[in-house]
Amino acid sequence: MYDWFLGGKDNYPVDEEMGRQLVAMDGRVLTTARANRAFMQRATRWLTEQGVRQFLDIGTGIPTEPNLHQIAQGIAPDARVVYCDNDPIVLAHAEALLRSTPQGATEYIQADFREPEKxxxxxxxxxxxxxxxxLSLVALLHFIADEDGAYDLVDRLMRALPPGSYLMLSHGTGEFTPETAQRAAELYEARGMTLALRTRAEVxxxxxxxxxVAxxxxxxxxxxxxxxxxxxxxGEGPTPGYGAVARKR
Structure with a gap:
């Protein structure tokens, strides 16, 4: 569905059907998907310019150019990037599209965010x-409910990383249009999925x-x-999502 939002071709009629339902509720859904990608690109560029040479991107989705490794390795060819997603369809596309520079590394692992040790x-x-x-968690955490341990899962991953590591994430919010957000959450729930839109304070x-990072x-x-x-x-109002980057001391 995210691929459909971005204008890609790697999606199915069922994805388009639900995507159109969400767009009918709030046309900014399309803008938000693009804004998420743009945030990832800016944040990756900033991190690489600060000297970061290793990235772990969870919830990768179907690769869309330019992807994280292309941004990072375009600045630092020796950057090493690991992508992670739980969707086998993503794996098939990743193997075909994720090409590293000779100096760096780009790998893909199939695992669920709820399996941090794996x-x-x-x-x-x-x-x-x-x-x-x-650690890159772009447009991922709003699919993880508090009851599923969203905060603890992020903490477990960050605790395993040394000082000087960074957390970068973007997250959908319903603060600007609460009634629409509630309807969207109900649409996801009816299809067996979670949509946990959070407030700024919760993010x-x-x-x-x-x-x-400012x-x-x-x-x-x-x-x-x-x-x-x-x-x-x-001109439709604020993009309904937040983004931020922070450093582990």
Whole structure:
């Protein structure tokens, strides 16, 4: 469905059907998907410019160019990137499309976000977990309910990474249109999925104990827009999502 939002071709009629239902509820769904990708690109660029050379991206989705490794390796060819997703369809596309520079590394592991130890074990085959790693959770956590341990799962992953590592994430919110957000959550629930849209304060909780990078938790297209990619303002109001980056001391 996310691929359909981005105008891709790697999706199915059922994805398009639900995507159209969500767009009918709020046309900013399409803008938000694009804004998420733009945030990922800006944040990756910023992290690489700070000297980060290792990235662990969970909830990758079907690769869309330019992807994280292309941004990072375009600046630092020796960057090492591990992608992780629980969808076997994503694996098939990743194997065909995720090509690394000769100096760096790009690998894909199939695992669920709810299996942090399995993810870390797979990532350790490519990344040196004694050196700083940027953990990327873009447009993922709003599919993980509090009851499923969303905060604890992030904490378990970050505790395994050394000081100097970073947490970068984007997250959908229903603060700007609560009635529409509730209808969307009900649509997901009817299809056996979770949509846990959180407030700014709830998103900030993921960063407790870390050193926030300015401007902190911000509407995603307001996070360091001067770095490049940004979705044009549609005049429909704020993009319903937050983004932020923070450093582990």
């Amino acid at each position: 993810i870390l074990e797979g990532a350790a085959r490519v990344l040196d977990l004694d050196r700083p790693v940027a 900030e909780r993921f960063f407790d104990g870390y050193e926030m 401007p902190g938790v911000a509407v995603i297209d307001h996070w360091k827009p001067e770095l490049g990619e940004r979705v044009p303002d549609t």
